Amino acid sequence: MSDGFLHESLRGVDWGVATADTIAAPPPPPPERGGHFRQWTDDIRKLLGVTADTHRMVAGWPQLQPDGPGSWDLEALDRCERALDALLAQGTRPALTLFDRTLPPWLDAAGGWLARDTAEHFAAYAAELGRRFGDRVERWITSTDLAGPTLADHVAGMYSPGRGAGRAGLPAVHHILLANGLATQALGAVGVRGRIGTTVTLVGGYAATDDPYDRLALERLESWTNRIFLDPLLLGEHMVTEHDVAPVAATGCVRPGDLEVIATAQDLLGLSWHTPFRVTAPENLPRVLPTTKCRSALNEVNRLLVGLGFAIVPFDDVETTAYGWPIIPEGLADAVAGLCDLYGDLLPPLSVVDNGMGDLDLVDDMGHSDDTRRRALLRARLSWLARLVAGGVEVCGYEYWSVLDNLEAKFRYTRLYAMAVPDHALAPRPTMPSDWLHRGAFAVAPAACTETGLALVPRTPTQGAGAS
Numbered sequence: 001m002s003d004g005f006l007h008e009s010l011r012g013v014d015w016g017v018a019t020a021d022t023i024a025a026p027p028p029p030p031p032e033r034g035g036h037f038r039q040w041t042d043d044i045r046k047l048l049g050v051t052a053d054t055h056r057m058v059a060g061w062p063q064l065q066p067d068g069p070g071s072w073d074l075e076a077l078d079r080c081e082r083a084l085d086a087l088l089a090q091g092t093r094p095a096l097t098l099f100d101r102t103l104p105p106w107l108d109a110a111g112g113w114l115a116r117d118t119a120e121h122f123a124a125y126a127a128e129l130g131r132r133f134g135d136r137v138e139r140w141i142t143s144t145d146l147a148g149p150t151l152a153d154h155v156a157g158m159y160s161p162g163r164g165a166g167r168a169g170l171p172a173v174h175h176i177l178l179a180n181g182l183a184t185q186a187l188g189a190v191g192v193r194g195r196i197g198t199t200v201t202l203v204g205g206y207a208a209t210d211d212p213y214d215r216l217a218l219e220r221l222e223s224w225t226n227r228i229f230l231d232p233l234l235l236g237e238h239m240v241t242e243h244d245v246a247p248v249a250a251t252g253c254v255r256p257g258d259l260e261v262i263a264t265a266q267d268l269l270g271l272s273w274h275t276p277f278r279v280t281a282p283e284n285l286p287r288v289l290p291t292t293k294c295r296s297a298l299n300e301v302n303r304l305l306v307g308l309g310f311a312i313v314p315f316d317d318v319e320t321t322a323y324g325w326p327i328i329p330e331g332l333a334d335a336v337a338g339l340c341d342l343y344g345d346l347l348p349p350l351s352v353v354d355n356g357m358g359d360l361d362l363v364d365d366m367g368h369s370d371d372t373r374r375r376a377l378l379r380a381r382l383s384w385l386a387r388l389v390a391g392g393v394e395v396c397g398y399e400y401w402s403v404l405d406n407l408e409a410k411f412r413y414t415r416l417y418a419m420a421v422p423d424h425a426l427a428p429r430p431t432m433p434s435d436w437l438h439r440g441a442f443a444v445a446p447a448a449c450t451e452t453g454l455a456l457v458p459r460t461p462t463q464g465a466g467a468s
Contacts, residue, residue, distance in 0.1 A: 016054030024060030204335025
């Protein structure tokens with residue numbers, strides 16, 4: 001596809017960079033990631049002839065309210081003020097993320113997102129920042145990720161050993177969605193001039209074979225990653241499995257009026273994208289993999305996922321990045337197209353928050369960054385996305401998130417995305433929390449599984465999650 005087509009299709013997209021830096025925190029040493037930002041802006045200028053002119057940062061709730069509700073660190077607020085003013089002075093349009101995975105300690109000690117009060121405190125925090133900075137921030141993002149602090153932390157126990165509660169952690173999903181709705185309303189009430197939205201981690205992939213059970217397994221993956229958040233946001237109802245069970249609602253955490261608040265209209269929806277998955281039904285693992293590899297595929301990740309009725313396996317003959325993520329340029333566009341098929345006109349304008357490609361190994365023979373190769377891969381990805389935009393999908397933004405941001409989490413859980421790593425080139429394999437490794441967050445009694453729909457045993461291949 002020619003660059004001219006890219007230029008035309010992506011003409012109205014806001015190009016920008018995002019950083020996990022918390023502007024309420026004391027200034028860090030000179031950032032080492034500046035080179036990656038320059039790479040991104042140079043790549044976009046080379047491919048599209050435009051310059052990235054938006055910059056999204058994290059406000060820093062733990063730094064702004066370290067001692068409890070109603071109390072504010074005035075020095076931290078001043079640092080936020082100066083950071084926003086500095087961006088405006090250099091002609092950059094600021095965007096602000098209110099929450100990036102970490103809660104203030106006083107809220108974390110009170111139960112974190114398992115506690116309903118956290119949603120109310122978040123709305124009050126959002127309202128105050130809206131009053132102070134509403135005339136300067138062009139885009140408000142309530143959270144960088146809805147799944148990390150809820151499914152990954154309170155359900156699977158990936159972040160804090162001992163915290164994974166399995167199905168008992170599902171109220172955290174409801175409460176963070178409620179917080180987003182309340183904060184969206186609060187920002188609107190104080191009259192902020194910028195657009196308001198949140199971010200979900202977009203998960204997409206491909207059935208491992210043409211077996212209908214593998215297609216059903218893919219639908220289950222998408223239900224437990226995409227629909228569990230987007231059904232409440234866009235449809236005003238919690239995701240229902242093929243067994244007519246709503247796992248989040250079944251915990252009893254939903255109160256009258258909650259879903260109306262959660263479905264508050266968003267000006268945009270951020271999509272954080274990592275990599276596509278190849279998905280199979282657990283009983284098909286011997287069919288998809290050689291017998292010698294079948295056992296290794298049932299690693300820590302799949303021991304959790306098989307309880308939900310699906311497993312992740314390597315792609316055949318697909319090049320991978322240093323993290324082991326498969327390089328499939330059409331993966332992002334296919335995943336976005338899947339959302340459009342599911343939600344149609346209910347989707348707000350989409351802003352892709354591209355988490356980089358993890359291409360630490362894209363170097364030339366001299367050990368220098370391989371600009372030509374990196375840009376070719378980026379052009380391929382944007383070309384597929386441009387086809388969707390030309391077809392009417394509204395993409396309002398595209399951001400680069402530095403490859404160095406959240407580096408510890410990326411390396412710690414690289415195997416979650418690294419099912420495609422060939423045996424001769426294993427990605428880094430650091431220690432994971434023992435609870436996540438041995439207990440299994442979804443290791444609940446069979447009777448309980450049937451009741452809550454957490455263990456999804458195939459019944460008929462036509463009974464997909466999308467038909468619920």
